[in-house]
Amino acid sequence: MLKKRTVVYLMVIAMLTGGLLTMAFTQLPNLADSGASSGEGLLASMKKGGLEQDEAKKIGTALDLIEGNYYEDVNRDKLIDGAINGMLDSLGDPYSNYMSKVPAAQFEESIEGSFSGIGAEVTSVDGNVEIVSPIKGSPADKAGLRAKDIILSVNGESLQGMDLNKAVSKIKGPKGSEAVLKIKRAGSPEPLEFVITRDNVDLETVTATMDSNKIGFIEISQFSLNTGDRFKEELKKLEQEGMEGLVIDVRNNPGGVLDVVIDIAEQFVPKGELIVQVEDKNKNRKxxxxxxxxxxxxxxxLMNKGSASASEILAGALQQSAGAVLVGENTFGKGTVQTSFEKQFGDGSLIKVTIAKWLTPDGSWIHEKGIEPDIKVAQPAYFSVAPIDKKKTLKYDMNNADVKSAQIMLDALGHKPGRKDGYFDRSTEKAVKSFQKSQKLKADGIVNAKTAEAMETALIEKIRDPKNDNQLNRGLTEVRQEIAAEASKK
Known part of the structure; x- marks a missing residue:
């Protein structure tokens, strides 16, 4: 069983808001033998090879002093967990962390690819909870959360400076419950508010279609345990239907299982060619x-800034070893490898530590830089418009960020406001009335909650229409041109 193994993780982020999810793994038998054997617990691990006698005495003394002198009762387990968290925090590495029994159990369960929450991959950056990527089709995705958004608070409770495990526990919750998120987004002067209803997120990680030009399209939302088999199934179907070219979409894909991404890359990379390299602290490369x-x-x-970890491995391998063209935006930039130990503690908790970095076939380390596309293509501005605060009513002569969002939406929906600078003039009012009439709403030119919701719903429908996807259309065009070029040579 998976839970009985020591595994290595290529992590985009150790946390899903609805649970904990591996970003990639492969079994390393030599790591399973390091440290204490299963069931020995923390103390045995310390005695065997961790703490020297004077170090153990120092920590024990600190524990005694706190328990004996702190003015309130203390929880000994919390003190021990805090000491471990402190050691990991001192590394300054957001991908090395400790999980107590409950988060660790959620972490292992989520490997199966299903969880409950808002469905957004998060990490800790300078004490802030930052979104790596919303999962396609999840509540977070539908609400409009984006990669690089910073979650300031949940239901009024600040997350700034909070331990990532604890922050995730605040964000997650049972299906049907609401999470009110305050979001800091680059380019928005004021925090944005999102009201998201939590739900079960089942990851159907592979979807495939074919267009009339015999160009296949396969979207991979995550590299989970069954993704490799599902990818092979869909690829085989497309090829049997006479596919002449292929577009693979890993936009907003936060990563996944290393063995799976290698398996997928092997479908396209010639035998003997490199897919990825892993380099340890001694510069030894596998x-x-x-x-x-x-x-x-x-x-x-197709890739964007939400494409991370295993997605970047696939993009790098297919570009450098299979001649694929990369289209879209610069990727996230996650190039380190973590190993997870759960047996050593013996109490259901686990620890993850960064043990290596991964490199593209040509030896490039893309950490915190990402992979640049061969063809840079931005999406329309309305793809990233901030949602409107439904608690506010927007009307003539107002000037703020919500008005600007409304103007961008109106313009995208064909109701021309004449400006997109945030000032609510008569032209904007006229555009609002036009939209309201098209939706059979009261045409008063005032943006209340009902009008704002209708605008956002209409915009989401427009965004989901493939004809408005600049990156997809450019990818299809590139493949068509290559097909035509090959045909002209024959």
Missing amino acids: KYTSDGDSKPYPIAV
Whole structure:
């Protein structure tokens, strides 16, 4: 069983708001033998190879002093957990962390690819909870959360400076409950508020279609345990239907299982060519080469700043070893490897520590830099418009960020406000009335909660229409051009 193994994780982020999720793993038997054996617990681990006698005495003395002198009763388990968290925090590495029994159990359960929450991958950056990527189709995705958004508070409780495990516990909750998030977003002068209803998030990680030009499209939302098999199934179907070119979409894909991404890359990378390299602290490199074969058709990979970890491995491998073209935006930039130990503590808790970095086939380390696309393509401005605060009513002569969002939405929906600078003039009022009439709402030119919700619903429908997806359309165009170029040579 998976839970009985020591595994290595290529983490985009250790946490999902509805649970904890591996970003990638592969079994390393030598790591399973390091430290204490299963069931020995923390003390045995310390005695065998962790703390020297004077170090153990110092920590024990601190524990005694706190328990004996603190003016209130203390929880000994919390003190021990705090000491472990403190050691990991001192590394300054957001991907090395400790999970007590309950978060660790959620972490292991989420490996199966299903959890309850808002559905957004998060990490800790300078004491802030930052979104790596909302999961496609999740409540967070539908509400409009974006990569790099910072979650300031949940239901009025500040998350700033909070331990990531604790912050995640505040964000998650049972299906049907509400999470009111205050979000700091680059370019927005004031915090944004999102009211999100938590739900079960089941990850159908692979979807595939074919267009009339025989160009296949496969979207991978996450590299989870069954993704490799699902990808092979869909790829085989497309090829049997006469596919002549392929677009692979890993936008807003936060990562996944290392073995799975290697398996997928092998479908396209020629045998013996590099897929990824993993380098440890002693500069020793393990090179993962393909045991598969190349394809006769052109391939484009769509990516953005929410594409991280295993997504970046796939993009780098297909670009450098399979001749694929990368289209879209710069990726997230997650290039380190973590190992997870759960047996050593013996109480259901676990610890993850960064033990290596991964490199692209040409030896590049993309950490905190990401992978640049071959063809840079931005989405329309309305794809990233901030939601409107439903507690406010917008009307003539107001000037603020919510008015600007409303103007961007109106313009995208064909009700031209004449400006998008945040000032609610008569032209904006006229555009609001036009939209309200189209939705059979009271045409008073005032943006109340009902009008704002209708605008956002209409905009989401427009965003989901493939014809408005600049990156997808450019990827399809590139593949079509390559098909035509090959045909002209024959």
